[in-house]
C-alpha cells in the first residue's frame with residue numbers, strides 16, 4: 581500500500597485546496613494511506629505531518645488559500661534540511677510526496693526524489709511561471725481578480741480623464757500582465773515581454789489628449805520598476821496628464837477559485853496519485869492543450885517558457 585503525503589509550498593494560489601482535496605480523495609479511493617504536511621517544506625522539516633481521512637477535505641473545493649498552509653524555506657536547498665525531511669517522512673513510513681507549488685517547490689522536490697522518495701510536482705502559482713505547463717493552478721482566478729479591480733479603476737480613471745498605472749504580480753513572469761492587458765483592452769502593457777520605452781509611452785499618452793478617449797490604463801508587471809508611484813509622477817510631469825498608480829498586491833492571491841481552476845486542480849490532483857500508483861516518480865504534471873502530461877523533472881526545468889507571440893500580436897492589433 582502506498583503511503584502518500586501532500587504539501588503546498590511557496591505563494592498560495594486559489595485552487596490549491598481543490599487540489600489537496602482531489603489528492604486525498606483519489607488516494608483513499610485507490611487504497612492508499614494519505615497524509616498532509618502543514619506549512620510546506622518548513623513543516624516537513626519540523627515533522628508537522630498528519631494522517632487524514634476523506635472528511636478532512638470536505639467543503640474546501642470552493643475555498644481560497646490553502647488549509648494545510650504554505651511557507652517559504654530558502655534553506656531547503658541545503659542537504660542538511662533535506663536529510664531531516666527524509667527522516668521525518670521515513671518515521672511515518674511515507675514513500676511518496678506530492679508537492680503543489682512553483683519552480684522553487686519543484687527544486688526541493690527534485691532533491692527529495694534524488695534521496696529515494698517518489699515525488700510528483702503539481703504547478704500551483706498565480707504567476708504561471710512554471711515552464712512545464714501551459715496553466716498553473718490559481719492563474720485563472722488571479723486574472724479574474726485583476727479584471728474586477730481594473731474594471732473599477734477604469735471607472736474613476738475615465739471620469740477624471742486620467743492615466744492609471746496598475747501593478748500586477750508575476751514574479752518576473754509577464755503572463756498576468758499580458759493576459760489581463762488583453763482582457764481589459766488597456767492602452768499599454770509594460771512587462772518582461774514588453775520592454776519599457778518611456779519616450780514611446782509619453783508619445784502615446786500625449787496623442788490621446790487630442791482624441792475622443794481621454795483616459796488611459798497601463799498594466800505594469802511587478803519587478804519592472806522599483807517604485808510605480810515615481811513612474812506615474814515622472815510620466816505625469818512629462819505629459820501634463822494627471823497620472824495615478826495602484827499596486828494590486830496580495831488581493832490577487834486571495835478569493836474563491838474560478839470553476840476553471842477548481843477543475844484543473846482536481847485533474848492534477850487525481851493524476852498525481854495515479855502517477856505514483858503507476859510507479860512514476862520525479863515528475864511534474866503539466867497541461868498541454870487539454871491533456872495533462874507527466875514530465876520528468878530534468879526535462880521540466882529545461883523547457884523554454886511559452887513565448888505567447890500570438891497573444892502579443894493580438895495586443896498590438898486590437899488595443900490602441
Ligand code: F6P
Pocket residue numbers: 590591682705706707749750751802833
Ligand atoms: O509567487 C507568487 C507571488 O505572489 C509573486 O507574484 C510575488 O512576487 C510573491 O509571491 C510575493 O511573495 P510574498 O507573499 O512572500 O511576499
